[in-house]
Amino acid sequence: GEDVEQSLFLSVREGDSSVINCTYTDSSSTYLYWYKQEPGAGLQLLTYIFSNMDMKQDQRLTVLLNKKDKHLSLRIADTQTGDSAIYFCAESSYGQNFVFGPGTRLSVLP
Amino acid sequence: DAGVIQSPRHEVTEMGQEVTLRCKPISGHDYLFWYRQTMMRGLELLIYFNNNVPIDDSGMPEDRFSAKMPNASFSTLKIQPSEPRDSAVYFCASSFGGRAHEQFFGPGTRLTVL
Numbered sequence: 001g002e003d004v005e006q007s008l009f010l011s012v013r014e015g016d017s018s019v020i021n022c023t024y025t026d027s028s029s030t031y032l033y034w035y036k037q038e039p040g041a042g043l044q045l046l047t048y049i050f051s052n053m054d055m056k057q058d059q060r061l062t063v064l065l066n067k068k069d070k071h072l073s074l075r076i077a078d079t080q081t082g083d084s085a086i087y088f089c090a091e092s093s094y095g096q097n098f099v100f101g102p103g104t105r106l107s108v109l110p
Numbered sequence: 111d112a113g114v115i116q117s118p119r120h121e122v123t124e125m126g127q128e129v130t131l132r133c134k135p136i137s138g139h140d141y142l143f144w145y146r147q148t149m150m151r152g153l154e155l156l157i158y159f160n161n162n163v164p165i166d167d168s169g170m171p172e173d174r175f176s177a178k179m180p181n182a183s184f185s186t187l188k189i190q191p192s193e194p195r196d197s198a199v200y201f202c203a204s205s206f207g208g209r210a211h212e213q214f215f216g217p218g219t220r221l222t223v224l
Contacts, residue, residue, distance in 0.1 A: 041217055
């Protein structure tokens with residue numbers, strides 16, 4: 001079945017850039033997403049990219065998609081302590097059959 | 111809008127008891143999803159509804175789990191009888207029509223089965 005993989009932990013210094021990586025297996029994925037989960041809260045959609053795009057930028061967030069390698073990344077520029085959270089990569093086919101990765105816990109050190 | 115509302119936020123029960131989790135989606139949303147999150151298995155989609163009709167329940171772990179959506183503003187996830195391995199955080203999410211893929215999540219219900 002479909003699978004989404006992420007590294008589980010990432011630590012960065014405040015002010016540095018963070019890059020969170022994700023790989024997926026479903027070649028029919030049409031949407032790829034990044035969600036953020038803060039402690040005790042539900043998931044919040046940060047951004048998504050359609051599979052025919054290779055880049056999307058939204059303020060401090062940059063999403064890169066390499067469809068050939070089935071690799072997705074999220075870059076957070078000027079990382080702040082408020083960015084500390086778990087980041088989930090997810091994919092779906094036309095808004096159906098959502099599959100989430102295990103989440104990457106981002107720790108921002110002062 | 112208040113967002114997706116879930117109740118209770120925390121539930122502690124004993125093995126064998128019936129548990130009912132509740133969800134109120136965002137008004138106007140026609141898709142509703144139930145997820146379970148555990149450390150071991152991550153986030154799993156259990157079931158989703160479109161216009162109050164269950165579309166895919168292949169993620170429901172077993173017959174002890176059931177979900178209903180009697181109207182557009184309310185859904186329940188019931189576990190009967192509950193077991194310790196059901197302990198998890200259960201999330202409800204909703205989305206709207208043509209942007210069905212943009213799901214809005216509730217705060218979750220943390221279930222502990224002793």
